[in-house]
Amino acid sequence: METFITYVSQNGFYIWEEFYRHFLMAAYGVLFASIISIPVGILIARYGKLSSWVLTFGSIIQTIPVLGFMAITMVAMGLGTTTVITTVFFYSLLPIIQNTYVGIKGVDSTVTSAAYASGMTRLQLLTKVELPLAVSVIMAGIRTALVVGIGIVAIGTFVGAGGLGAIIVRGTNATDGTAIILAGAIPTALMAIVADLVMGKIERKLNPVNKTATA
Amino acid sequence: MLEFKEVTKTFEGSKKPAVNKLNLSIEKGEFVVFIGPSGCGKTTTMKMINRLVEPTDGQILVEGTNVLEQDSVQLRRSIGYVIQQIGLMPHMTVGENISLVGSLLKWSKEKQRERAKELISLVDLPEEYLNRYPHELSGGQQQRIGVLRALAADPPLILMDEPFGALDPITRDGLQEEFKKLQKEVDKTIVFVTHDMDEAIKLADKIVIMNAGEIVQVGSPDEILKHPANEFVEDFIGKDRLLQSRPDVTRVEQIMNANPITVKEERTLKEAIQVMRDNRVDSLLVIDEIGTLKGYIDIEMIDAQYKKRSYVYEAMDTEEYSVHKSDLLRDTMYRMLRRGSAYVPVIEENDRLVGIVTRAALANMVYDTIWGDETAEVAAAD
Structure with missing residues (x-):
């Protein structure tokens, strides 16, 4: 424990740097995945036939072990952060697409038909009704993706991307490296928990069911 | 005001038309109730007016213009619409819900708010309700808002698809009374679909009884009760209502x-x-x-x-x-x-x-x- 405190106090800046790098890699992966997944989710919600194909494709990716997937990506893209971000991107697709699909599908059809009959265009229907009502479910998907992504980035050190995983690996290589392992593992866990809590809070705030006159 | 000319609708994959060569004309300010057993084509007929369903054949004229020649989005904004399931936007306040069509028509925020205030006073709900969300209101209150939403852009014509069908009998009764009074005040033409004969008799100026895609009888509630056109109408009205109508003339x-x-x-x-x-x-x-x-x-x-x-x-x-x-x-x-x-x-x-x-x-x-x-x-x- 004492060694842990010493290590952290001596390498505080280094840990912070890796923490930040770690977070950015996860966040970028999820961000790019969102940019692709949300429109795809909307599309498959509207044109139902595609949905099973897309969701199956997403599930297949999820079944591949992360390390294996990252190794294959590395062959194509080389070492470094790009490979890690790409991996996070692929693993984020399914939860976000799925949640977008479910969120849009879950909008009460009476609400959409009332809005449509009131004279909304297809686009207005999407931006004024479907997306606002589905946004909390979509956020839940992004939240899952981010937490999973943080875990994936920890492995990213094997393809030379750095991050908190690098500290953990350094600890495993050193004699009596428990303190160093902890200095990498605890911030990783902390990041996942905090990300989960913060996203959860946003998700609840966006949920229309929780809106009241006083809010 | 509203005219159907030989209107026919055949849904894909079915040989029998859902609505067959329907002819009907509705005057301005009339309260017209379409009634009939399920599947008789009454809802389809109504939905063709604002083109939620496109007619296969024939013409529907709203104030002399064929609806098929108008932009469907503009058309829907110019016709009020109320559905049984109410369908308020859960993420919008009551005020925003009322002025939904106003916002689509790009009204200014002040105009939208003014209009919402004006309307909510018509149904005796306090103005504070404008800032609430639909789920904070009771079913009856929600449907009042549903009706106000249809009135917001002051459309001359309002379509109502069993609007009070999902409410409990007491609330329904109250809303019917209130709505009938409201209709007289705002002087709108109403096309109302229901399967509840009591409701039809209570509200209608003109009842249109439909069966199997065709009009069986058109007339005022009194005419229909006194002179049912045929056995189908008699059965549909029911013996007890024919009986109730008798004391109307007996001394x-x-x-x-x-x-x-x-x-x-x-x-x-x-x-x-x-x-x-x-x-x-x-x-x-x-x-x-x-x-x-x-x-x-x-x-x-x-x-x-x-x-x-x-x-x-x-x-x-x-x-x-x-x-x-x-x-x-x-x-x-x-x-x-x-x-x-x-x-x-x-x-x-x-x-x-x-x-x-x-x-x-x-x-x-x-x-x-x-x-x-x-x-x-x-x-x-x-």
């Missing part, structure tokens, strides 16, 4: 018993008891020499006062309620049932007693209406 005179049991007011109580005994009744109507109704007396009143009083006019109850012989039976029936009285005396000018309507007479009339025909048939068969 008290026609069913009263012209020989009520009476006693003159100057007779003794002993004589009164004798009259009751002879006629096997427990109460008597009290009249004077020339037959003017003075009151009534029953066995309990005599029993209570027998020792103290000796004449009928001392013991009788003068608080007698009566009806005129030319009164409508409808009103009489209602009052009788409400007062819980077993009979009501019938008078003519100068309060002269001419007869009595008893519950038994009402029962006879009900019996005749429901089984009268059958009894006649049975008699003929014998």
Whole structure:
């Protein structure tokens, strides 16, 4: 424990740097995945036939072990952060697409038909009704993706991307490296928990069911 | 205002048209109710007006313009629409919901708010409700907002698809009354779809009865009740409603018993008891020499006062309620049932007693209406 405190106090800046790098890699992966997944989710919600194909494709990716997937990506893209971000991107697709699909599908059809009959265009229907009502479910998907992504980035050190995983690996290589392992593992866990809590809070705030006159 | 010309709709994959060569014209300010069994095409007919369903053939003219020649989005914004499931936007405040069409028409925020305030006062809901969310309101309140949303852009025509169908009977009743009054105030043409005959009779200026994609009968509630076009309409209206409609024209005179049991007011109580005994009744109507109704007396009143009083006019109850012989039976029936009285005396000018309507007479009339025909048939068969 004492060694842990010493290590952290001596390498505080280094840990912070890796923490930040770690977070950015996860966040970028999820961000790019969102940019692709949300429109795809909307599309498959509207044109139902595609949905099973897309969701199956997403599930297949999820079944591949992360390390294996990252190794294959590395062959194509080389070492470094790009490979890690790409991996996070692929693993984020399914939860976000799925949640977008479910969120849009879950909008009460009476609400959409009332809005449509009131004279909304297809686009207005999407931006004024479907997306606002589905946004909390979509956020839940992004939240899952981010937490999973943080875990994936920890492995990213094997393809030379750095991050908190690098500290953990350094600890495993050193004699009596428990303190160093902890200095990498605890911030990783902390990041996942905090990300989960913060996203959860946003998700609840966006949920229309929780809106009241006083809010 | 609204005209259907040979309108036909055949859904894909079905040979039989859902709506077949429908012709109908609706005047401005009319409250038209489409009614019929499920699958009769009433909802399809309504949805063709704002092109939620595109007609296969024929023309629908709204104020002289064919709806098919208009932009469907603009068309829908110019026609109010209320559905059974209400369909308020859960993520918008009540105020935003009311002015939904206004926001689509790019009204300024102030104009939207003004309009919402104006409308919410029409249904007697407090203005604070504008800032609430739909889920904070009761079902009845939500549907009031649903109706206001349809009124927001002041459309001349409003379509309503069983708007009160999902509400409990008491709320529904209240909303129907309120809405009928509101319709008179705002002077809109309403096309209303329902399968509830009571609702149709209560609200409609004109009822359109449909079956299997065709109009069976069009007419005011009175006309339809009095002259159902055929057996289908009769069955659809139901015997009990035809019966209820009969008291509308029947007068008290026609069913009263012209020989009520009476006693003159100057007779003794002993004589009164004798009259009751002879006629096997427990109460008597009290009249004077020339037959003017003075009151009534029953066995309990005599029993209570027998020792103290000796004449009928001392013991009788003068608080007698009566009806005129030319009164409508409808009103009489209602009052009788409400007062819980077993009979009501019938008078003519100068309060002269001419007869009595008893519950038994009402029962006879009900019996005749429901089984009268059958009894006649049975008699003929014998």
